[in-house]
Amino acid sequence: MTALIGIDWGTTSFRAWRMGPGGEVLDSVTDGPGILAAGALPGGFAQALQDRLGGWLDGAPIIASGMIASRNGWVETPYLPLPLDAGALANSLTLHDGIHFVTGAVSDPDGPSPDVMRGEETEIIGHLAGGGGDGLFVLPGTHSKWARTEGGTLVSFRTVMTGEVFGALRDHTILGRLIQAGPASPEPGRDDAFRRGVEAGRQDGALLGRIFSARTLALMDRLPLGHIADYLSGLLIGDEVAHGAQDAAGPVTIIGRGDLAARYQTAFAVLGRAADIAPPGMAQRGLWDIARLRGLA
Amino acid sequence: MTALIGIDWGTTSFRAWRMGPGGEVLDSVTDGPGILAAGALPGGFAQALQDRLGGWLDGAPIIASGMIASRNGWVETPYLPLPLDAGALANSLTLHDGIHFVTGAVSDPDGPSPDVMRGEETEIIGHLAGGGGDGLFVLPGTHSKWARTEGGTLVSFRTVMTGEVFGALRDHTILGRLIQAGPASPEPGRDDAFRRGVEAGRQDGALLGRIFSARTLALMDRLPLGHIADYLSGLLIGDEVAHGAQDAAGPVTIIGRGDLAARYQTAFAVLGRAADIAPPGMAQRGLWDIARLRGLA
Incomplete structure (x- = not known):
């Protein structure tokens, strides 16, 4: 029934x-x-x-x-x-x-x-x-949501356009043209490139300045073309997580699926913070x- | 001769x-x-x-x-x-x-x-x-350059992809679809929208979060569709200038032309800083x- x-x-x-x-x-x-x-x-x-x-x-x-x-x-x-x-x-x-x-x-x-x-x-x-307990929730996606609950009540949230901006940069800027020039197939070292991007993302300075490092590192043969997309993804997520985690005193829960949730968890780890990935089925x-x-x- | x-x-x-x-x-x-x-x-x-x-x-x-x-x-x-x-x-x-x-x-x-x-x-x-004397130089463009000279010597510089990222956001994201839905012809209030964007750009928090305000303010009828592009331009330039001006103790000179140079000068003014626009002919x-x-x- x-x-x-x-x-x-x-x-x-x-x-x-x-x-x-x-x-x-x-x-x-x-x-x-x-x-x-x-x-x-x-x-x-x-x-x-x-x-x-x-x-x-x-x-x-x-x-x-x-x-x-x-x-x-x-x-x-x-x-x-x-x-x-x-x-x-x-x-x-x-x-x-x-x-x-x-x-x-x-x-x-x-x-x-x-x-x-x-x-x-x-x-x-x-x-x-x-x-599940209260805390900070991260829901990665085209438009990521960062939300906080207290006593079972949603008290604040914020949208970050990381996924959509990544797509626009990858497909419609000079960084994208470099990415297109690289190999299409996955290659070893992608996770390291992502982590390296997270390190660049957590730094101070204008974000639109830091992303230029994806071009200059490639120009100097210090970043393979096939790794630029992962580095850029790490840089944007690293910036997002570094800002979002600033006032995250309690537990952090990522509500999301697959590779993207794992990448956010990795970014938290690079920043020295633990984050759990919620089991599937939260919407239901x-x-x-x-x-x-x-x-x- | x-x-x-x-x-x-x-x-x-x-x-x-x-x-x-x-x-x-x-x-x-x-x-x-x-x-x-x-x-x-x-x-x-x-x-x-x-x-x-x-x-x-x-x-x-x-x-x-x-x-x-x-x-x-x-x-x-x-x-x-x-x-x-x-x-x-x-x-x-x-x-x-x-x-x-x-x-x-x-x-x-x-x-x-x-x-x-x-x-x-x-x-x-x-x-x-x-x-012209030493100081901080801003050369706005697709890829803006921020450079510093001391004793007639170039000692540091940094590239910020503000212009190119603005174009990618305007043409290839949900913000762009809102901009396309608005009137194409210039309308009064564009300079105010730019200044409002600069104020949002100088704030703390992830840049890719702050830009989402261009959508939500429009959704709530607090920003006319015809002003979103100027607001977004102000927000990106405001973020760039707020970061770049942090360590600008001396004079600031903008080397650029037309509307774009004027917009950077306005952004400095909103942030309480004076900046001169260099006369034309610097390259020659x-x-x-x-x-x-x-x-x-």
Whole structure:
């Protein structure tokens, strides 16, 4: 019996879980269309849902988090101000077309650097609901999120555009032209190049000056062309982690997958800090917890 | 009578001067082909020279500075280590195909952040030769240079990729998509948006986090779409200037042209620092001085 269907629906990703009465995962989909692709279908988001989850739809409640609740998604829900906990998210669900949408969070809305998130708050709730403690959370990605919780409550967060800027530098600058000139296949030493980049990233001075070292080191044959991308990745992540870890007194948890999560963990290690990688399933666990608090499951 | 022909030949620019016996400018060309365009001609650099300066070539010595003496230029000359003055540059001219090429400079070649310049050293020499004093020099551009002189000698410099990164962000990230969505024509308030960006750029925290404010401020209708580009430009230049000005005790001179030089001057002013913009002609003046020290003119 299906007790709840949960969806983590992002700009370019779609993951869904069919859950039983105790929140256990009965079935899952991890490769559905993100909102850019789904929104372009003739039947839009409803068609994407039917196409991918049609067999699951037996009347069980559906809850969804992520950019699907943004201006370019199925329905735009408001952003909740901080501090914010699972109960506040549960009380603010927006029911639209039969789906309960989790709303996003806004930080410092009237200050000089307002910030927003949609989806990551649910993953952090999942970590806390699973018994994980408070602390600093890092969610690496195109737009990385750095968030802090106290007493089970989200109290601050910040977005860093590391992934997207890395892509723009790699594909559209002189550094990219050097990278293109190098070998395409992986070669030994990539991890060392990444660590070397982290060391350059943690230094003082303008970031847009430090990244030029990727060119000059290559020019002087001190960095192989095939390692420039890893060095540059390390430099940007190193700058991000060095700044973000400055006020990280407590435990650090990385919520992410695969190579990217491991790279952030490596960057913390180079900087002399321990960071745990959360087990998979945080989004599903958070959706279950929010739905349960609302009495949906 | 032509005493000297000087050329400042960059990747995408070509400026040349025909000088008389006292170094006075008799004639000039400012729109010749940069090395990318000239190198693609059937007759290469020699053809470009003949096409643009053929009428000048009466046997007078020719001196050239800039990226024309790099790996992708007419001839690759070595980089001279710091400290470096006009005499050292004069003693290191490379004669090739009848042209005296000014060599470039290298900073910290064996350290973690080696750096190089080609062409800017000649402009700084021009400033000093014209009676300008020592201090901090900022040469804004695709790759800005920050250089320091003491006693007429170049003692340190650093490259900051501000211009190129701004272009990559504007054209190839979510910030660029917001900029494209805005009006194309200039509108009032652009200078204020730039100054607001400088204030955000001078703040602490990861640069790739601070730039996200360009999106969130627009999302919250606190920054018009038509002002995002100016705000982002201010933010990147503000970060660069705030870092670069930290150890600038003496006078600051901006060597550059037009709007970009004015924007750097504005950024210094927002940060409470005075900066002069050098008069035009620094490259020509530097080429004359180096040639004269070598006995060519």
